[in-house]
Amino acid sequence: MKIAMTGASGFVANALKKRFPDVVVIERSDDLNTIVQKLKGVYAVFNLAGAPIAAKWDEAYKKVLWSSRIETTKKLVEAINQSEVEHLISTSAVGIYPSNVPSDERSEKLGEDFLAHLAIAWEGEARKCTKKTTIVRFGVVLGRGGGALEKMLPAFRIGLGGIIGNGAMVMSWVDIDDLVSIYAFVLEHQLEGIFNATSPQPLTNFRFTTMLGKVLRRPTFFPVPAFIIKMLFGEGATVLLDSKEAYPKALLEKGFVFEYGDLEHSLRKILA
Template sequence: MKVAISGASGFVANALKQKFPDFVVIERKDDVEAIARKLKDVYAVFNLAGAPIVAKWDEAYKKVLWDSRIETTKKLVAAIHQSDVEHFISTSAVGIYPNNVPCDEESSKLSEDFLGHLALAWEREAQKCTKRTTILRFGVVLGEGGALEKMLPAFRMCMGGIIGDGRMITSWIDIDDLVSIYAFVLEKRLEGIFNATSPQPLTNYHFTKILGKVLHRPTFFPVPSFIIKMLFGEGSTVLLDSKEAYPKALLNQGFVFAYPDLESSLRKILA
């Protein structure tokens, strides 16, 4: 099966390349005509394009976040409509959900902040595709790279700790389960919205303690919320928000998680 991948240099894309070795890369500079040419003999398109979300936001960077997702998706959809592609799998995020509310795909209430509006606009562009379309709402993806790679140095130096009061919920997923979700969606020819998250979200406190346990490191040094806000400004919401998302739709379809709990995931990744 030949696939096309946008955002192909990213952590998730690199894992997908191992599962789907027959791939072509869609670059951000490609116009609709260039993308359409690359889609010859492609069965599915994986849309992973987007500037890094964990950063200090100002109005200029918020425009970068918006354009790298919305404008890229517009071009992809236009090119897919000129091709024989059968399946479009686009990305979203659990940031679409409000804070401190357990949510699944049937939840109607959405976040009213920038991340919520960004995710909703991203999904609406993808849903303009007339081919079979699937949207995966990512939680924090754990693997050899990504968010975990940024956490590990502090923990390995015995300087890891909870963020703020540690009560915020983290919805996460193991990279191997995420890759398996792509294969599952393609095999089952599923369309619609799916939360790509473990069935066991947990508080930052418990996340921190489990990571410390697996690394055999203490977790004595909390990181005050105000420091995160100083470093990232409005972008600190990515680290401080509390998103509790459940993969109800995937479970209903029969998907089985290989790493449903954090400790099993971390022990595999850090072995």
């Protein structure tokens, strides 16, 4: 099965390429005609394009976040609609949900901050696709060789890890291997619609920190005050400080089984 992919150099993309090795790479700089040509013989497109969210946001960077998702998806969908591609799987994020509200795919209430508006607009462009369309809302992706965990490990390995703020914010996460399996499951069953790519067991930052320390056999005595996060990331601190409790109800109803739905199981596999 030939797959085309945007954002092909990223952490998630590299994991997907191991499962789907016949990949056509679509560059952000490709014009519409180039993309249409690249899509010849392609069955499905994985839209993973987007500048990193975990960064300091100022007005200029927010424009980068917007254009790298919205404009790229708009051009991609226009090309797909002119092609023989059968299936688009487009990325979104659980940042679309409001903070401190347990949510699943049927939740009607969405967030009102920049991250939520970004996800809403992103999904809106994907829905303009005339082929089978699936939107996968990522939680925090955990795995070896990239992502959030890779940034946390240096401090934790030397015993300087700790909770963020008061540790009460809920984190919706997914193991990278389960995320890859979700893509395969969606294609195998030709699923359309919205799916939360999150473990059925979201947990607080305190519990996550405690478990990571346990697996690494390191203390977790050094909390990071919320104001430090805000100084480092500006408005982007919301990614780390907001509480997003999202459940994969739609996937579970379709029969998907998480192999690494328990955090300790996931961490021990990743850190083995």
